[in-house]
Amino acid sequence: MTAALEARDLRKSFDGQTVLDGVNLAVAPGESLVVIGQSGTGKSVLLKCILGLEVPDSGQTLWEGAPLTRTSRARFLDSFGMLFQGAALFDSLTVWQNVAFRLRKTLGEQAARRVAVEKLARVGLGPEVADLFPAALSGGMAKRAGLARAIAADPKIIFFDEPTTGLDPIRAARINTLIRDIVTETGATAITITHDMTTVRSVADRVAMLSGGRVHWQGDVAQMDAATDRHVHDFIRGIWRG
Numbered sequence: 378m379t380a381a382l383e384a385r386d387l388r389k390s391f392d393g394q395t396v397l398d399g400v401n402l403a404v405a406p407g408e409s410l411v412v413i414g415q416s417g418t419g420k421s422v423l424l425k426c427i428l429g430l431e432v433p434d435s436g437q438t439l440w441e442g443a444p445l446t447r448t449s450r451a452r453f454l455d456s457f458g459m460l461f462q463g464a465a466l467f468d469s470l471t472v473w474q475n476v477a478f479r480l481r482k483t484l485g486e487q488a489a490r491r492v493a494v495e496k497l498a499r500v501g502l503g504p505e506v507a508d509l510f511p512a513a514l515s516g517g518m519a520k521r522a523g524l525a526r527a528i529a530a531d532p533k534i535i536f537f538d539e540p541t542t543g544l545d546p547i548r549a550a551r552i553n554t555l556i557r558d559i560v561t562e563t564g565a566t567a568i569t570i571t572h573d574m575t576t577v578r579s580v581a582d583r584v585a586m587l588s589g590g591r592v593h594w595q596g597d598v599a600q601m602d603a604a605t606d607r608h609v610h611d612f613i614r615g616i617w618r619g
């Protein structure tokens with residue numbers, strides 16, 4: 378089956394420091410892939426290279442089997458949604474305007490607002506939230522609003538960057554469940570970057586571990602739990618060997 382998205386031999390260094398040293402990773406259509414790895418192993422750099430926010434030194438990103446070019450990247454960016462680490466809502470826009478940010482141009486205000494209220498409902502936020510400004514939201518509500526924005530345009534592929542950062546365990550569990558349910562019901566392909574093992578267990582069909590600039594290990598959650606590989610074993614249990 379053609380991968381929805383594939384990183385092929387991506388390499389990236391900064392000032393002589395190699396961060397990505399030949400990353401090969403593919404995610405199947407409708408699959409939920411979670412990328413784990415210690416801080417500084419290049420998870421964000423990998424995401425940025427895939428999205429075109431950083432230019433890799435070499436290697437390619439393929440979307441639905443074809444390398445992303447300047448023109449196909451524009452189409453790719455139109456068909457993806459993203460939940461940013463800090464939710465990244467625009468302070469000067471209301472919640473519904475944030476959620477419908479990309480839709481307002483194409484649908485017009487009224488229809489865009491309708492879609493925004495629908496998506497807010499999907500993430501458990503009532504219509505009374507639509508006209509608030511982000512400053513009035515708690516961290517958990519802002520995350521949910523960010524999730525509503527990520528799914529507003531019915532994306533085929535969704536990126537989740539540390540989706541539970543800053544949330545208490547109960548709100549984190551709620552976001553994890555929402556992510557899992559939304560990915561399942563929309564059939565979207567999902568790529569999540571996280572340190573949070575609860576997120577891994579809740580949302581991953583497959584887990585890929587970055588280490589030493591490469592995909593060091595990949596497998597499903599049961600395989601991860603049974604892995605004898607020391608990096609995987611220690612990471613998932615938080616074991617520090619100094």
Ligand SMILES: Nc1ncnc2c1ncn2[C@@H]1O[C@H](COP(=O)(O)OP(=O)(O)OP(=O)(O)O)[C@@H](O)[C@H]1O
Binds near residue numbers: 391416417420421572
């Ligand atoms: N624009 C840049 N210029 C120089 N170095 C960079 C740049 N972006 C990232 N790096 C370096 O690349 C390495 C990997 O960073 P990255 O942010 O991808 O790690 P990460 O795995 O996402 O970490 P974390 O889990 O803490 O977010 C780090 O050493 C970082 O300092």
